[in-house]
Amino acid sequence: MSKKIFNLILLGPAGSGKGTQADLLVKKYNLQKIEAGELVRAKAKEDSELGREVHEIHKSGRHLPDDIMLALMREAFQNIEPDKGILVDGYPRTLGQAKDLDKIMNSLKIAEKRIAILIKVSDEEALRRLLNRSVCRQCKTVLIGRDKKICPRCGGEVVVRDYDTDETAVRKRLQWFHEKVMPAIEFYQQRKMLIRVNGEQSIENVFEETVQKLGQKIR
Numbered sequence: 001m002s003k004k005i006f007n008l009i010l011l012g013p014a015g016s017g018k019g020t021q022a023d024l025l026v027k028k029y030n031l032q033k034i035e036a037g038e039l040v041r042a043k044a045k046e047d048s049e050l051g052r053e054v055h056e057i058h059k060s061g062r063h064l065p066d067d068i069m070l071a072l073m074r075e076a077f078q079n080i081e082p083d084k085g086i087l088v089d090g091y092p093r094t095l096g097q098a099k100d101l102d103k104i105m106n107s108l109k110i111a112e113k114r115i116a117i118l119i120k121v122s123d124e125e126a127l128r129r130l131l132n133r134s135v136c137r138q139c140k141t142v143l144i145g146r147d148k149k150i151c152p153r154c155g156g157e158v159v160v161r162d163y164d165t166d167e168t169a170v171r172k173r174l175q176w177f178h179e180k181v182m183p184a185i186e187f188y189q190q191r192k193m194l195i196r197v198n199g200e201q202s203i204e205n206v207f208e209e210t211v212q213k214l215g216q217k218i219r
């Protein structure tokens with residue numbers, strides 16, 4: 001049975017539920033996930049010049065510059081299986097990064113079909129969710145609400161991250177999205193690669209809308 005290979009680029013502000021949708025999409029379409037946050041955390045632990053630099057920047061809460069993100073992405077793309085689609089999450093976060101990702105995919109001749117998915121939520125909704133979420137220290141699963149102390153997925157300790165308690169910091173992240181990520185989204189829009197999904201619905205309905213719109217794009 002022949003199947004179409006396609007690559008997904010998942011976009012959305014913090015609080016859009018992107019991580020959850022990423023997992024669902026990976027499972028449904030048997031994709032390999034490249035998650036920028038994971039790459040950054042792994043690199044920050046590495047005992048190398050780049051590792052130490054990433055550690056310093058990451059610790060300070062600043063965004064990693066495009067060239068460092070490109071290096072991490074290139075590395076990740078070296079380890080992919082060529083006959084399987086990819087889902088990229090947490091990248092690109094600037095227009096420059098969108099162009100970089102395009103170049104990586106072109107150079108590796110990865111399936112022509114590339115689709116960017118934007119999960120849309122309003123700032124008010126994102127803010128409301130971010131100020132009410134917690135995260136598993138171990139597997140990094142993000143949980144809605146702050147009442148759970150033990151992760152339902154892995155049994156790890158659930159904590160509230162400092163940057164999810166500071167409203168100013170949260171607003172700053174949303175601001176970054178408007179200023180820096182929107183131009184990347186427009187990049188995909190202009191190339192007719194973009195699907196927009198309403199993120200202000202239940203997890204199931206967001207997923208259903210995504211799958212339905214993807215179906216129209218990949219046939």
Ligand SMILES: [Zn+2]
Pocket residue numbers: 136137138139140141151152153154155156
């Ligand atoms: Zn966990």
